[in-house]
Amino acid sequence: MAPERTVIGVDIGGTKVAAALVRGRLPEPGARSRAEVETPEIIDRFTMLTDATSAEACLRGVEACIADLEHGSGRVEGIGVGVASMVDFAGGRVVESVNLPLTDLPLRDHLERRFGVPVVIDNDATAAGIGEHLYGAGVGTSDMLMLTLGTGVGGGIISGGRPLRGASGAAAEIGHIIMDVNGPKCPANCPNHGCLEAYVAGPAMGAAARVAAELEPDSALGRALAAGRTIDSRLLTHLAVEGDVGAIAVLERAGEYLGAGLVTLSNIFDPELIVIGGGAAAAGELLFAPARRVLAARALPPARDRVRVVPAALGPDAGFVGAAALALSELFPGDATA
Ligand SMILES: [Zn+2]
Structure with missing residues (x-):
């Protein structure tokens, strides 16, 4: 069984930033239905309106969400971020956005420096898809x-x-x-x-x-x-x-x-x-x-x-559960075979 980990999932949308402190593990390979997987536990959550007035203001909001959840948890192992933008996944950069003031931004490296844990960023819908695939409607597909x-x-x-x-x-x-x-x-x-x-x-x-x-x-x-x-x-x-x-x-x-x-x-x-x-x-x-x-x-x-x-199947939590699933699957790939 994959080890349990504590991660923060952040969903940066045009309207709001929704984040959660999540404890969960990668499902067993070969799980065929939702009944066979353990849905990650949401320990705490934090939501705020997106400040789209500037890249700095938007980033401050994202950092405030993460800092609030990290405070007191003591042992966050990684951060996954889904952002409503075109994302250079390998480079960890936001390339271009439609509803956010984020362009050509090295978001992954910025957050890694700020919080001192590994960070992965991806497009928000791709993250939501990973969440549904691992824990939601898509289990077993x-x-x-x-x-x-x-x-x-x-x-x-x-x-x-x-x-x-x-x-x-x-x-x-x-x-x-x-x-x-x-x-x-x-x-x-x-x-x-x-x-x-x-x-x-x-x-x-x-x-x-x-x-x-x-x-x-x-x-x-x-x-x-x-x-x-x-x-x-x-x-x-x-x-x-x-x-x-x-x-x-x-x-x-x-x-x-x-x-x-x-x-x-x-x-x-x-x-x-x-x-x-x-x-x-x-x-x-x-x-x-x-x-x-x-x-x-x-x-x-x-x-x-x-x-x-x-x-x-993940409802209103899909964004940050997806971001947390992104963190679990991309930051700890060895877990899948543990
Ligand atoms: Zn179009």
């Missing part, structure tokens, strides 16, 4: 994709049991696969048009809901607009779950775009499992059912007949 629907669309790819990072560590930008070459300009810091992110990220679904509200003033969405409420993906999900037909239709269209994206991914990666998480996926089956329908109708056999689409 060897080929799994993770999509996180939030402010953007993040992606993580597990191929042959290992995270796929590409030649420069920037692989798995699933949010930027093309849905329509002549589609809308990608909302992110991306030169492309018609990216998946332009259809199924939270802001895109919120924008589609606003259009529907204007077209149908008598719908629940239309009445919410008339009442001056902010029409965003959160309200859209709320109204759809309550049964509003207009809101459900907006989510169905988004789900169909999501499914079309999954067709491309299934054809390329032949995953056995696609895990979908993130705040903008809170509508669950209202989004997943149309996605599965398009996937089954349009992807190539045999991959389409095998792949399952499921919600993330």
